[in-house]
Amino acid sequence: MEYVPRIADGQLLDRLAALGAVVIEGPKACGKTATARRRAASEVLLDVDVEAMRAVAVDPRLVLDGPSPRLIDEWQRGPRVWDAVRRAVDDRSVPGQFILTGSATPNDDAARHSGAGRISVMRMRPMTLFEQGYSTGQMSLAALMSGEAPDATRSELTLRAYTERIVVGGWPQLLGAEPKVAMQFIRDYLETIVEHDIDVVSGARRDPRLVRRFLHAYAQLTAHPARLSTIVARAHGGDFESADEDAGGLTRWSAEPYLRALRRMMIVDEIEAWSPSLRSRSRLISLPKRLLVDPSLAAGLMDCSPERLLGDLNTLGFLFESLAARDLRIYAEASGGRVFHYRESSGDLEVDLVVEQADGRWAGFEVKLGGDLVDEAAAALLHLADTRVSVAPSALVVITGTEYGYRRTDGVWVLPLGCLGP
Missing domain, CATH: 3.40.50.300 (P-loop containing nucleotide triphosphate hydrolases)
Structure with missing residues (x-):
């Protein structure tokens, strides 16, 4: 190849x-x-x-x-x-x-x-949309961070195309593959992790049944800053008491080695919470945002085809955020930046993703699949910049799955993910 x-x-x-x-x-x-x-x-x-x-x-x-x-x-x-x-x-x-x-x-x-x-x-992570040839790269993250971005962009990716990119993922072997072929690849990939790799990495025999349950619950909480106990409770159907008891063999304590091993295999790829210099006294959540290294893994664990995702826009929204997070991370790290999330304990304000450069420059990103929530997302970004963070942002951006990109009168960018590049 x-x-x-x-x-x-x-x-x-x-x-x-x-x-x-x-x-x-x-x-x-x-x-x-x-x-x-x-x-x-x-x-x-x-x-x-x-x-x-x-x-x-x-x-x-x-x-x-x-x-x-x-x-x-x-x-x-x-x-x-x-x-x-x-x-x-x-x-x-x-x-x-x-x-x-x-x-x-x-x-x-x-x-x-x-x-x-x-x-x-x-x-290294799986391939971005830009590397795969699906993003035009018209809107460079580096240009956004330096204030040199173009005024308007356009992506030809449709909602259906984004669902296929989520299901297929960024695996080099799957370039040009149909979703059905990719889904089998992902099933085999996950089976190898569950049946073999996690044992090798952790140095102990793990119960494949429990590993599967843990991974499935983790996938259901994609793009959420969830506690380990919440993940385990989800594996028990939402029963928090079972997260402390040995119900079926999976507890918070027995799940910790699974999470450590999955981190070491870089299958789990969490985003840490941002701790900027704040103007306010807001208390911030320190939990990481739970993500797998590629959205195709979460889709595979939940047995999601493109058709199924199109019928469940709530799940699709979180997986679209996972897709955006994967790409943004790769673009940011190429220039020495890091990606975080921002969320206040009170729930008053949260921003999906924040890129911070080593020199202190930062940009805030909200991820919205459709265009109907752009105003709400822009308001959150402006609220963060105007009332919370003492350093002015390089850019405020709403990443969408829509066709057109432009800069609003309030200065917030609306950017199709299919236009973003390094």
Whole structure:
């Protein structure tokens, strides 16, 4: 299959020029290896090379020999590789020596910190609409943040097209695939996680039945800042008492290892709460907004086809927010930014997504599938900027699933997701 350029390509080049090694982390099948291979001069694949794994067990330095940059794929299968790479980077004192890819973060996070100043860690996710060719990219996030955005945009994506993009997802293997084919891919992908991967990553046998229940409940709370107890209660049909008791084997305490393992596999991809410098005394919710790394996983867990989503606009709205969050995160992180959510404990004000740059610039985003809630969304954004945050925003944007993009008289942008780019 022909390689489709990724936003991560530029990030990888920049990091290779700066440090001795780069680690590309991301969920399985998001395209890490293909991206790394574009820049690697040699490679060793630890997930398929039995002899290489034996060599790692004896002396991990044995797999480091080869032209640079040398790709070490699925490095977490041989954790001793990390220290060997770190030492080799010190000894060579030349940037761009190694590219490591991994579909699970190490259990001992302290090991990764030992690579500070030597090894750069970057995150990859499935493909954005822009990378897939479905977004025009007319409205660049970078341009929005710098006040240079165009006055008007137009997207040809229909509501039906957005539902298909949600169901198919951003998996490189599914470029051009029909929803029916994609749904089978997602079922198989999730089955592998439930039956095998979660056991390997957590180092213990997990009950697949309970993992499925947990994931299904998590998917139902997509784009919500829900407590773990709320997720478990949802798995028990909304019974909060069962979240504390061993009803069927799933409790808040037994679910915690599932959540940790899913985070390490980067299947769960939560958005942290924003803590800006506030003008007011408003108390903010600190819970993360619950999201899976791609909306297709949530759709698959709920067995949603495009037709089913079109008949359930409430669920479609939350999955559309998940789609927007995935893309916005990738665009923001490409320029060193981060994405948060804002919600007050009182419920008086919430904003779906906030992009914050390292220099303190920020932009607020509300996500609305249709155009009928644009006025309400714009009011929330203006309220946040005018009464809550002491730093003026670079942009206030309502992301929609509609056709036309424009700037309102109050300064708020209305932007079709199918026009957004990096």
